[in-house]
Amino acid sequence: MERDFYKIKKYFISLLGERWVSDNTKDTMYYNRDLWPREIIASKFGVFKNKPDLILWPKNEEEIVNIIKIANEHKLNIIPFGAGSGVCGATLPLSQGHNIIVDTKRMNKILNVDYQSLILNVEAGAIGYPLEIQLNNKGFTIGHFPSSIYCSTVGGWLASRSAGQESSRYGKIEDMVVSLRVITGHGEIIDTSEIVSSEISGDLNQLFIGSEGTLGIICSAGLSINYLPKFKTYSSFIFKNIEQGLSAIREMMQNDVGGSVIRLYDELDSYIALGHTKEKKEGLFKKYVENLNGDFSDIFLKRILSFPQLLNSLSQLITQGCLLIVLHTGNESEFVKYCQVKSHKIAEKYSGKNMGEEPAKKWERNRYSISYKQSKIFYAGGFVDTMEVATTWDKVAELYHEVKRVIQDKAFLMAHFSHAYQDGCSIYFTFAAKANNYNDAIKRYERIWKNILDVVLGLKATISHHHGIGVSKLEHLRKQLGEGTELFKILKRAFDPNNIMNKGKFFSE
Amino acid sequence: MDRVLNEVFKRLLDVGIQSHYSATSQKIHISVTKNDEIEKVRSIIKKFKLRLSFIDTANSNIILENKINESKILLNKESSLLTVGVLYNIIEAEKFLNAHGFSIGYYFPPVLSSTEMTFADWIKNFHIPSLNYYDKDLSGNIRGIKGILPNGNTFETINAPRMATGSDIVRLLLLAGQNLFSPFEITLRIRPLKHNIKILSFSSKRIKNLLSALASLALKNIKIEFATLYTREDQHNDPMLEIGYNQDDIFDFMNWIVRTVNNEGVSLINTLSEYDEIKMRLNNLIKHEYQIEIYAKYKGIGKLDEILKSLFQNIRFNGYLYRYEKNSFSFRVILPPNLYQQLKDNLISECSKYKEDIRISECTEGSKDQIPLSIYSKIIHSCL
Ligand SMILES: Cc1cc2nc3c(=O)[nH]c(=O)nc-3n(C[C@H](O)[C@H](O)[C@H](O)COP(=O)(O)OP(=O)(O)OC[C@H]3O[C@@H](n4cnc5c(N)ncnc54)[C@H](O)[C@@H]3O)c2cc1C
Numbered sequence: 001m002e003r004d005f006y007k008i009k010k011y012f013i014s015l016l017g018e019r020w021v022s023d024n025t026k027d028t029m030y031y032n033r034d035l036w037p038r039e040i041i042a043s044k045f046g047v048f049k050n051k052p053d054l055i056l057w058p059k060n061e062e063e064i065v066n067i068i069k070i071a072n073e074h075k076l077n078i079i080p081f082g083a084g085s086g087v088c089g090a091t092l093p094l095s096q097g098h099n100i101i102v103d104t105k106r107m108n109k110i111l112n113v114d115y116q117s118l119i120l121n122v123e124a125g126a127i128g129y130p131l132e133i134q135l136n137n138k139g140f141t142i143g144h145f146p147s148s149i150y151c152s153t154v155g156g157w158l159a160s161r162s163a164g165q166e167s168s169r170y171g172k173i174e175d176m177v178v179s180l181r182v183i184t185g186h187g188e189i190i191d192t193s194e195i196v197s198s199e200i201s202g203d204l205n206q207l208f209i210g211s212e213g214t215l216g217i218i219c220s221a222g223l224s225i226n227y228l229p230k231f232k233t234y235s236s237f238i239f240k241n242i243e244q245g246l247s248a249i250r251e252m253m254q255n256d257v258g259g260s261v262i263r264l265y266d267e268l269d270s271y272i273a274l275g276h277t278k279e280k281k282e283g284l285f286k287k288y289v290e291n292l293n294g295d296f297s298d299i300f301l302k303r304i305l306s307f308p309q310l311l312n313s314l315s316q317l318i319t320q321g322c323l324l325i326v327l328h329t330g331n332e333s334e335f336v337k338y339c340q341v342k343s344h345k346i347a348e349k350y351s352g353k354n355m356g357e358e359p360a361k362k363w364e365r366n367r368y369s370i371s372y373k374q375s376k377i378f379y380a381g382g383f384v385d386t387m388e389v390a391t392t393w394d395k396v397a398e399l400y401h402e403v404k405r406v407i408q409d410k411a412f413l414m415a416h417f418s419h420a421y422q423d424g425c426s427i428y429f430t431f432a433a434k435a436n437n438y439n440d441a442i443k444r445y446e447r448i449w450k451n452i453l454d455v456v457l458g459l460k461a462t463i464s465h466h467h468g469i470g471v472s473k474l475e476h477l478r479k480q481l482g483e484g485t486e487l488f489k490i491l492k493r494a495f496d497p498n499n500i501m502n503k504g505k506f507f508s509e
Numbered sequence: 510m511d512r513v514l515n516e517v518f519k520r521l522l523d524v525g526i527q528s529h530y531s532a533t534s535q536k537i538h539i540s541v542t543k544n545d546e547i548e549k550v551r552s553i554i555k556k557f558k559l560r561l562s563f564i565d566t567a568n569s570n571i572i573l574e575n576k577i578n579e580s581k582i583l584l585n586k587e588s589s590l591l592t593v594g595v596l597y598n599i600i601e602a603e604k605f606l607n608a609h610g611f612s613i614g615y616y617f618p619p620v621l622s623s624t625e626m627t628f629a630d631w632i633k634n635f636h637i638p639s640l641n642y643y644d645k646d647l648s649g650n651i652r653g654i655k656g657i658l659p660n661g662n663t664f665e666t667i668n669a670p671r672m673a674t675g676s677d678i679v680r681l682l683l684l685a686g687q688n689l690f691s692p693f694e695i696t697l698r699i700r701p702l703k704h705n706i707k708i709l710s711f712s713s714k715r716i717k718n719l720l721s722a723l724a725s726l727a728l729k730n731i732k733i734e735f736a737t738l739y740t741r742e743d744q745h746n747d748p749m750l751e752i753g754y755n756q757d758d759i760f761d762f763m764n765w766i767v768r769t770v771n772n773e774g775v776s777l778i779n780t781l782s783e784y785d786e787i788k789m790r791l792n793n794l795i796k797h798e799y800q801i802e803i804y805a806k807y808k809g810i811g812k813l814d815e816i817l818k819s820l821f822q823n824i825r826f827n828g829y830l831y832r833y834e835k836n837s838f839s840f841r842v843i844l845p846p847n848l849y850q851q852l853k854d855n856l857i858s859e860c861s862k863y864k865e866d867i868r869i870s871e872c873t874e875g876s877k878d879q880i881p882l883s884i885y886s887k888i889i890h891s892c893l
Contacts, residue, residue, distance in 0.1 A: 060765035117836045117866075118728050118807035161673035172671055175745055178836055190884065196804055196870040198837055199636040199646060203684050204884065206677035215676070224836050227729065253702065254589060256732060260580065338760040390669045391653075392588035422668035423588045423652060423698050477674055483664045487678050490689070493891035494884075504674055 005053065005098055008074055012056055014150030015066050019105075020057040027055050030102045031081065031439040034473055036089035037378075037385040038445055041101040044378050045438035052079065052093040055101045061183065061219045067102060068187045068217070071500045076100050079502050082156030083127060085148040087138055087386070088470025090160065090212045102217060104155050110134065111220060119178050120225045123407070124155030124218045141228045143170030146466075147368055155202070155218045160468035161210040163388075163426075165367060168253065168420045169260035169329065170226065172466065174209045175279055179222035182208050184215060185496025193222055207491060213502040215495040217323035224445040229260075229329035233340040234360035235353030238323045242352040243397050245322045246417065246425075250393050251346045257339040260326040263363065266400070268315040268414040269430075270323035274359060305382045305434035309409045324352065329357070383445055387452055388428035390419070391461030398428055402455045406430060411448050419465060426465035449473075470505065510535055513557055524549045529865035536565070540574045544693075547577075551661030553723040558586060560659040563687040575657065575691040584609055586613035590652060590668070591695040602628070612702045614650070615640040615735040615753070617831075618792040628695055635683050638832035640735035644700070644726060645657060646832075651679050653696035669694050681888070688889050702707075705756040706734055706784065709766060712747040715776040716740065716828070719750040720838065722890040724807040726752070727835050731769060732762075737787050737841075739794065748828075750775065753789060794829050794841070799849040801856060802831060802870045804839045808893070809866030813840070816859045816867075818850060 002307035012021045022028075027197040028051045042049070047153050058064050071078045075435040078096030081103045084091060084482040093099030104125035104151035113135075120142065122131060128149035135141055145164040146152060152162070158180070163172040170176065179193035179201055190208075192201035208215055239245035252258040265273050304311065305396040326343055346353070377384045391399050400415060419426040431448060435441030456463050463469075463476050478485055488506050492499065499508050511532060518530040518537055526546055529538040541547055554561060554571060562569030579594030582605055589611070593602055599620055603613050613621070615721075617637050620626060631637065653668030666678055669763070682690045713719050719738050726733055734753040741749060750770075756764045767777055803812050817828075822891040828842040843890070844852045853869075860867045 003859070041547075058612075081707065114808050117806035119806065119836050153710060161671075162675075163671070174671075187640060196868040197802075198834060199638075199648070199832075203648065203680045207684075210673060210675050210677065212675065250587070256739075321825070332765060335765065338757075341759065388673075390671060392585065392590060392668060392670065394585055396588045419671070423590055423668040426671070437756040459666055462667050462672040462674060464673040465669075465671055466673045473674075480667060480674070481678075483658055483660070483662045484666070484678055486658065486660075487681055488675060490891040491676055491681065492887065494887040502796075504671070 003424065004074070006226055008070060008076070008098075009054060011070060012054065012067070016058060016063055020059070023053060023087070028052055031084070031103075032093070033053050033090075034086040034089060034091045034470075036087055036092075036174050036470060037383055038472065039089060039092070040378055041383050041435070041445060043439045044437070045441070047438060050099075051103045052099040054098070055103060057103050057106050059106045061181070061189070063209040064102070064183050064191070064217055064219060065187060066438045067100075068183055068185065068500070071100065072185075072187060072498050074098075074305070075498065076500060078102055078213075078217070078500050080104065080155065080159065080176055080217045082125065082153030082159070083151050085152040085162060086156065086468065086470060088160075088468050088472040090462075090468055090502070090505060091503070092471055094313055095473070104153060104217070104219075107219065108153075113138070113140075113225070115140075115382070118225045118227075120223045120302050121220060122154055122156070122223065123220045124153060126154050128157070135225060136228055136488070139228050140225045140370035142176065142223055143226050144173055144176065145367070146178065149368060154221055154223075158209050158221060159212050161466060162504045163419050163466035165318050165330075165418065166260040168258040168262050168421070172419075174206065176224045177202075177205045177209060177221060178224055180205050180218055181220045182216045185498065185501040190216075191396045194272055199394050202459045203384055208352075210468070212470065212505055214277045214506045214508060215491060215501060227451070231329065231336045231393065233328045233336055233345075234357040234364070235326045235328075235340060236326045236355040236357065236359035237326075237347045239264075239324060239347075239350060239352050240268070240321055242322055242400060244352070245324050246396055247343055247419075248324065248347050248350040249417065249425065251349070252343050254422050255342065255346070257328075257342040257346070258420055259326045259328040259339060259343065261325065261360075261363075261420070263325050264417040266415045267319040269416045270320060271315070271318060272414075273323050273325075273363065274320060274503060281380045298409050305377075305380075305412065305432060308412045308433060311412045312404070312408045315414070321353070323355070323359060325363050327360055327364065352502050377432055380434075381436075383433060383441060385449075386467075387429045387431070387449070388465045388467055389429075389452075389456045389461050389463060390424060390465035391459065392424040395459055395461060396425055396427065399456065399459050401430060401463050402459065403427075403452050406451045407448060410444070410451065427502060474505070474507075510570065516554055516655050517557055517559065517571065520553045521550070524553070526550060535570060537571045538574065539571065540576055541892045542578065544574045544577060547657055547661065547663065554661050554722075555836075561657070561661055562659065563657075563691040566663065566688075568709075573657070574693065575693055577666075577693045577860065579693065581694065584611070586611075589701070590696055591699045592653070592694060592698050593628055594694055595692050596627050596633060598624075599626045599628060599631060600624055606699060607702055610702050611699045613697065614644045616644075616647075617795075619789040619795060622788055625753045630645070631644050632683065632692060633686070633697070641733065642738060642832075642834045643732070643786045647697075648680060648683055651683075651695055652698055654679055655683060655694040656682075656690050656692035656694050663693050664690070683887055684885075699745070703734060703755045706753050708780050708782065708784065708787075709752045709754065709763060710773040710780045711750045711752070711770055712778050714747050715814060716748050716817065716840075717810055718774045719748055720807075720810045720813075720840075722750055722770040723830070723833055723838065724775060724810065725769050726766065727833060728807065729769060730835075731766065732834065736830070736833060737791060739790070740828045741827070749778075749781075751780075751782065753784065753883045788799065791829065794827065794843065795831075797843045799846050800841045800843045800872045801853055802872050803838050803856070803867060804837060804878045805867045806837045810862060813867055816856070817842070820855050820859065824848065824852070
C-alpha cells in the first residue's frame with residue numbers, strides 16, 4: 001500500500017514538478033484543518049487528528065484533470081482547498097484512505113473582463129481583495145465583500161455559498177454567477193457558458209454552487225460585475241428594541257431602499273459597535289466588552305467567561321438600544337439621496353433615533369478587522385464561534401429570542417442582522433464560553449451548537465445562511481433534509497460516481 | 510414481478526385507493542386525491558420494496574398521478590410569500606393576491622393570460638421569464654416546495670430567503686422534473702402591487718439602439734417594473750421599446766430613464782399601449798410556430814444587428830425580446846414558414862462566428878431538452 005502511494009506521489013511530482021507536491025510535516029500540519037473553531041480548540045490543546053497525506057498545487061485545468069484521473073484509479077480522496085478560511089471543517093481530511101489536498105491558489109488569473117456585458121472571468125484560486133482592487137482600478141466592482149476578503153478565494157466563495165457585506169444590493173455569491181467551469185469527480189469538464197440558454201446554465205451552476213468540493217473542482221467562474229458606485233450616504237439609527245429595528249429593515253427591503261449595507265445590532269453588539277458612550281455604565285462591563293473586542297487580559301477573560309448568565313443579564317442593563325447602520329450607494333446622486341430619505345422616513349416610523357453618519361462610517365473603517373480579533377479568547381482557554389442562520393420575517397424575532405433563551409446560561413451571546421431580503425433575513429450570533437480542558441471544551445462547544453441548531457430546526461429556519469455545512473452542521477442538515485439527503489446522493493452519483501471528492505461531507509461515506 | 514404487482518393492486522383496492530392494473534404492460538396506475546392516501550400507498554410499496562414513478566417510462570411499474578387538489582392558499586404578508594397547492598389556478602391566485610395588495614409579478618404573459626393554467630403547469634415550464642429581470646423566472650422565486658419522492662415519502666424544503674446548505678435542491682427537483690418528484694405545494698416570493706405604473710415608449714430605426722438602451726438600464730441597475738421590445742415590420746413602423754416604471758412623488762424615475770436611454774440614440778414617442786395590450790401582443794407573438802431564439806450577451810448587440818440586417822435584407826420578420834437579464838438577453842425572431850429552415854441554418858452559421866457572445870436555440874416547449882443530454886441523463890439516471 002505504502003509503496004503504491006510512493007508511486008502515486010512520484011507520479012504527481014512528474015505531473016506538477018517537485019516544488020508543487022508536498023508531504024512535509026510543516027505543510028501537512030498547516031493543511032490539517034480550516035478555521036472551524038472546534039479544530040482551533042483542538043490545536044490549542046495540542047490535538048491533531050486529521051493530517052492529509054499530500055498537498056498539491058496545480059497551475060491549470062489540465063493538471064487538475066490528470067489529478068482526478070489518478071484519484072479515480074487509486075481511490076484517493078481529493079479535497080479542493082481555497083484559502084482554508086472556512087469555519088465548518090469542510091476541508092478536513094476524513095478518508096480512511098489517502099487524503100490529497102488540492103490547493104487552487106496558483107490558479108488566480110483574471111481570464112477576461114467583458115466591460116460591455118459586465119462579466120468577469122476569473123480562475124477559482126484568486127484571493128478576494130487583490131481581485132477586487134484590480135477591478136476597482138478600472139472603475140468596477142464585484143460587489144462581494146465577505147469579512148474574509150483578504151483570506152478567501154473565488155472557488156471557496158462559490159463552493160460554500162458565501163455572502164458579502166453588501167448583499168442587500170449585490171446579492172450573495174450565487175446571485176452573481178454567470179457561468180462555471182468545473183472538473184467533476186468523474187474527470188469531465190463541464191463549462192456552463194457553453195450552454196445556449198442562460199436559465200439552463202443557471203440551473204447547473206446552482207447544483208455546483210454550495211457543493212463544498214464534493215462534486216468536482218471549480219476551475220474558473222464568470223461573475224457579473226458592476227460599475228463602481230460614485231456616491232455613498234451613511235445613516236445610523238438607534239431603536240428601542242430588536243423588534244422595532246427589524247420592522248424598519250423589513251420595510252426598507254420591501255420598498256427597495258435597503259441600500260448596500262444594512263446592519264442591525266442587538267443591545268450588546270450595539271454597545272460594542274457604538275463604543276459604549278454612556279460613561280456611568282462602564283466599569284466591569286466595559287472592561288469585559290473591550291476584552292471581547294480584542295484588548296485582552298487572559299486571566300480576566302477566563303474568569304469572566306465563567307459567568308455567562310450574569311454577563312448576559314448585565315448586557316440587558318447597559319442597553320443603549322439597538323443600532324442600525326445603512327449605507328446607500330449608486331451612480332445617480334439623486335437616486336442615492338432619494339433612497340436615503342425614504343429609509344429615514346421608515347426608520348422614524350419605528351421611532352428610530354437618528355445618530356448621524358459616524359456609527360456607519362466607523363463600521364466602514366473597521367469593516368474587515370472585527371472578525372480577526374477572536375484568537376485571544378482561545379489563548380485564554382475559552383472559545384468563540386459564530387453562527388449564521390436565516391428565516392422569513394415572521395419568525396426572525398422569535399428565532400433570535402429562542403436562541404438567546406436556550407443559550408443564556410451556557411455562553412455569552414450577542415447577535416446582529418446583516419443580510420436582509422424582501423422575504424426574510426439572517427441572524428449572525430457570536431458566542432463565547434470558557435473551558436477547563438480539551439474534553440470539557442469540546443463537550444461545551446458541541447452542546448451549545450446542538451442547542452442552537454435544535455432551536456433553528458424547530459422553527460424550520462435554515463441552519464446556514466452563508467458559512468456552509470462542512471462537518472460542523474452535517475448531522476443537523478441530515479435532520480433538516482430528512483428524505484432530502486437522498487437528493488444529495490443523486491448528485492454525487494451523477495458527478496462523482498467513484499466517491500473521490502471530499503469524503504465525509506454531504507452524506508458521502 | 511407479475512405476482513408482486515397483483516398483490517400490490519389488491520392491497521391498494523383493500524385500502525380504497527383508485528388504481529388500474531395492466532398485467533400485459535406490468536404497470537399499475539394510481540391516482541391520489543387526498544393527502545392521507547399517499548401514506549397508504551407509501552406503506553404498501555415499502556413492504557414490497559417498490560418505487561413510484563410520476564411519469565410512465567419503460568422502467569416504471571407503479572405510476573402515481575398526484576391529483577391532490579388542495580384549495581390551500583396562504584398569504585404570509587409580513588414575509589411577502591404565498592404558499593399554494595400546485596393545482597390552484599394561477600389567475601385565481603393573482604386575484605386573491607391583488608385583493609391583499611400583492612402580485613405574483615410581471616411574468617411573461619402565458620402565465621398570467623391563460624385562464625386554465627395552474628401552478629403545476631407553470632412548474633413544468635419553470636423558465637418562463639419575467640418581464641422584469643430583477644424578479645427572475647419561477648425557479649428563482651420558489652422559496653419552498655413540498656411533494657412526494659419515489660419511495661412515497663413526503664419531502665419538504667426549508668423556506669428561507671437564502672441558504673448555504675449545499676447544492677440548490679429546488680433546482681434539482683425542477684430539473685429532474687417528474688423523474689424525481691411530484692410536487693403538491695409551493696411557496697413563492699411575491700411583490701407588492703404597484704398602483705402607479707406608467708409606460709414609456711421609445712422607438713428607433715435600429716433594433717440595435719433599443720437593445721443598447723435596454724442594456725444600459727439593466728447594467729446600471731435602474732429599477733424599472735418591466736420592459737418589452739419588439740419589431741413592428743408588419744405595421745411598417747419602427748421597432749419599439751416599452752418600459753414600465755413606478756411613478757413616485759419624490760423621485761423622477763421618468764427623467765432618469767429618458768436620460769439614460771436617450772444616450773443610446775432612441776426617441777421617446779407617445780405611449781401606444783396599456784399593459785394589457787402589451788400582454789396580449791406578447792401572448793400572440795409567442796404562439797407563432799416558426800421562431801428562433803437568439804441568446805446574446807450585451808456585448809453581442811452590434812454583431813447581432815449586423816447579422817439580422819444582412820440576413821433579412823429583403824425579408825420582413827417580426828422579433829421580440831423574450832428575456833433580459835443583467836448581462837444578457839434573448840431575442841426571438843419569427844420566420845416565414847417557407848424560409849424557416851434556410852434562414853435558421855443561415856442564422857446558425859452566422860452566429861457561430863461569434864459564439865462567445867451570440868448563440869441560437871430552437872424555441873421548444875419546456876426546457877429540459879436544452880440541457881446537454883449527457884448531463885441531463887446523468888442526473889436522471891442517478892434518480893432512478
Ligand atoms: C475572519 C473570517 C471572516 C469570515 N467572513 C465571512 C463572510 O463575511 N461571509 C462569508 O460568506 N464567509 C465568511 N467567512 C467564512 C469563509 O471565509 C468563507 O466560507 C469562504 O467562502 C471560504 O473560502 P476559502 O477560499 O477560504 O475556502 P476553503 O475554506 O479553502 O474551502 C471551503 C470549501 O470550499 C471548497 N472549495 C474551495 N475551493 C474550491 C474549488 N475551487 N472548487 C471546489 N470546491 C472548492 C472546499 O473543499 C471546502 O469545502 C469568514 C471566515 C473567517 C475566518
